Amino acid sequence: MKMKWSLIFEISTALMLARFKQTAIAAVGVLFSITMFVALLGFMNGLNTMLDGLVLNRTPHIRFYNEIKPNPNQPIDQKGEFADAWNVIRSIKPSTSRLAIHNASKIIQDLEEDPRVLGVSRKISSQVFFNVGTIDLTGLVNGIDVEKETQLFAFSDYVTAGNLEELVQNNTIVLGKGLADRMLADIGDVVQVTTSQGNRIQLKVVGYYQSGLGDFDNANSFASITTVQKMLGEPPSFITDIQVKLKNLDLAPPMARELETIYEIDADDIQTVNAQFETGTQIRSLISYAVGITLLVVSGFGIYNILNMMIYEKLDTIAILKAIGFSGSDVNRIFITIALSIGLVGGTLGLLFGFLACLGIDQVPFETEALPTIKTFPVDYNPKYYLIGGIFSIITTYLAGYFPAKKASGVDPVDIIRGK
């Protein structure tokens, strides 16, 4: 059996060398399609990852906060005699519960000890007015733990100008780029802020923040937690949000539900908040796979044509092989071997060139206002695409070789020999 395979390889090789040009063209077809497949998917998914990262990287996996809402547990429901009754209450108002998270330091301590958690960061969201001359601009000041925020949510990537370290000092602020442009505030300038309680405070601008999402940059600004606490006249225990980053993103929804009940607090998970991003990513991947596979199928037809032509030209050879004792399945194997060799050589070179193409794309400058951290086109080098490309090159060439090989195996030597 071993002998027979080596013989089949020998004959296949000889047939390919005899029609070297056509064989090479078929292999180049596969090479081209695999190159495009890998480059396309690498590029597309690089973009996907980057666009998702715009939002997902800096979004906490779980966010704990107190939502202002009516108490679902009204006094009348707690009264035993009306428990089974149909109670109608009009004009319910939100309860006066505080925005601040109760017993926050204990919750943070618990979360930090949880093995599923990568990190925890505190935050205060505060609605303010920026006073510019006679105009008041509404905005948000986020009090953040600068060090944690940088470590967990890549905060420093989005500070495009100024010095982030100065933000740790009191009474400093990093303004959203859009907001800064509206206020004509340069770095080093002092802006005046009025809180909803009416406190006025002067803050020094130490940097610009640019996320790439215009609306976000028009309203948001960042200061240290202590600055915001002081601004609001709240004690150092006051925080409104606890942001959690998990080791595994997929755990977010069940964990949010679980901790919500334990701490009696509202919890949002990233999947629920950003469902549309995942959908977009999936659709883009689907499109790139469809285009890549179409390319492969087209090159498959190329191989099909070339093999059919080769069989037509080599009818004499096939007839002689059959006359000297090669069976139909041997002839079938010879042509399948030819098809697979074309696929293997074209596919391997294609993967190599695809990788080189990705390296090339990675060097193309890509600078845009909206994406401050991106300097060149993003490319994803995930080995998965190379694996899929390789497997598909083999499958399509096998299928392209299958029918011609079947035809060759069915050649009747008597017809050919008599024909002359």
Place this chain on the structure above:
Amino acid sequence: MNQKAQSVLQAEDIDKYFFSPVKNQVLKKVSFTINRGEFVSVVGKSGCGKSTLLYILSTMDTDYQGKLHLDQELITGKPHDYLARIRNEKIGFVFQFHYLLNEFSVLENILIPGLKLGRYSREELEQRAMEKLKIFEMEEHALKKAYQLSGGQKQRVAIARALINDPLLIMGDEPTGNLDKKNSDIVFNKFKELAEEFNQTMLIVTHDPEFAAGTSRIIEMEDGRVIKS
């Protein structure tokens, strides 16, 4: 002496029809036996069915009625892969036009049926192939590509190839039909030599009366029947 024990090829009442363009019986109850060591020629006018008969006997054409025994084994109705193995092992072919595989060297052409059979190692086969080439005085051409040879040289190599697996029977379809007088004589003499020196059983279809006259037995056909055997 038991004649059956010596029979290499036995045809019993072979009928063959062509259906295109109209139904036409080309072989009518053809029966004969070829024994070991016989050098047989089949002669007849063009269109008498002698080539058709040869393809049936060669196992390549399986669309016929009747029974065919090769080496005392009934081979009618056997699967195609099995027949391919029989052709490889027991039958050597020499055709009128289709000599060699142009993609390969002379030596490789001779080796291929041997490699396919796998009875000997490649080294042994190469040695055997060179021996066969020496019989046909072609050893100096061993490494040439097949298309670099003349018609007569190709036919001699084709006969050498037919011999590589020591076949029970060599079949030829007008092996000298496409050659000039000189080459045709050379090829005929080689057949004769095989018959006399190696006692090789051979069945050759020819319309060359001179070739037929040199064989030990002539089967004459006319209009799909054997009229003299």
